[in-house]
Amino acid sequence: MAETAVQTFRITPEKNGATQTRRLAPHRIVLALIGLGLVAAAIYFLRWDWLPDYYDLILQGLWRTIWILVVTCILGFLLAVPLGLAQAAGPKIVAVPARIFCTVIRGTPLLLQLWLLYYGLGSLFPQYPWIRGSELWPYLRQAWPYAVLALTLSYAGYEGEVMRGAFAGVPKGQLEAARAFGMRRFTIFRRIWLPQAIHRALPTLAGEAVLQLKATPLVATITVVDLYAVASRVRQDTFITYEPLLLLAAGYLVITGVIVFLFRRLEGLIPSKLG
Amino acid sequence: MLELLSPVPPGWGGNLLRGLAHSLQIAFGAFSLGLVIGTFGAYGKLYGGPVIRDITAIYTTIVRAVPELVLILIIYYAGTDLINHILEAMGYARIDISGLVAGIVVLGFVQGAYATEVLRGAIKSIPQGEIEAARAFGMSPGVMMRRITLPAMLPHALPGLANLWLIATKDTALLAVVGFSELTLETRQAAGATKAYFLFYMAAGLLYLLVTLTSSAIIGRVERWARRGMPSVKEA
Incomplete structure (x- = not known):
């Protein structure tokens, strides 16, 4: 530091893969010990005797x-592909409704959509005798179809926007080459356009899957018993507030980790030399 | 049917509008708090020592991995509890923390994590030479931040921040679960009292959509202003 008269910020280069493989830095060990200490304190001082019962x-x-999570992600993605395609390459008559759908879904809170479907549709259906007489009625009386529907539509709305960009981002030359090979339009879509678009969207897909996981606890507000609802139940039964919530947060952290890991594996499987 | 929406008491329109005002207040407060936290977080992540960098990394990772609803509950209960414990230990009386303040703090804490990442990316995309030039001029960190870093990163940060603002307006709906009377909860009460579920949820949806679309229009203008003189970026 001899030549710098004015020292402002120290620029620390960001960690990259090469430096990360070095042995554990001392401050990391201290931080890890503090973390372990917190976990140990949580186990020792907080009440966990309710755990076996639940x-x-x-x-x-x-x-x-x-x-x-899995069902709505898959269904939502299947819905997002036509939504994205319609916006990226469709004629106006399908592009405009698709754009409106995405705007409405992305512009209103998921909680409101969920309650609109559950309370709105749920109060509307019993008025029609033919619905009550139909085979589907036993399912329509339960809460989970509405939860799945709302989460699917939400995922499709967000992901449709992503897929629009992904479809539009595939180089024109690829599609022209496919056409020059004499492929039919559907073959071009199946072999060239869709795989490359998915590859482009894959990093965003991982992020959207995590966001979708974080949206799932909302279904507890319409009486679907998911992980979050169990924690609320424990809180109501035993008047223990923090322990179930902390366990819940840890659970979601682990699931997020698994999702990120799986998508990273998936991305690694695909050769990443794109034309 | 539509007279249910009238703003005077037999109708529930007034309640909805009051809820909207609360939602906007919270969204605005949370977004501002998030920006402050995000600025410190981004500087900590980029220029801090190893310990600060690790702590900010832990903060952003955990907050972005745990559902907002769970975080809101934890901070809502634990935060009010903690403050009251401290007050009692110091010999003061317990206080009731207003839903507005609690909502702003909770959502701001969540927004801060996302804002940290947005601002960090934006600061990193400033050409290195501009920062070096500022340093060569002998600017102190504060002056450099005010004159160079913040203005230069603004066009890069705006799309992400715009997204955050939209998330903030929608996340206020989550406070309905802890019983704060913002738009979604007011809507639920109105719908429950009148049994006109579709009408009220649609009306609330329109209000949210109105907020989103207005914000998008304003943000578009601000973005154009912030990018003035820069080459346009069009989707290839």
């Missing part, structure tokens, strides 16, 4: 959260 319920809630 073990089954917690597993059920966890299963339902993951189930809703």
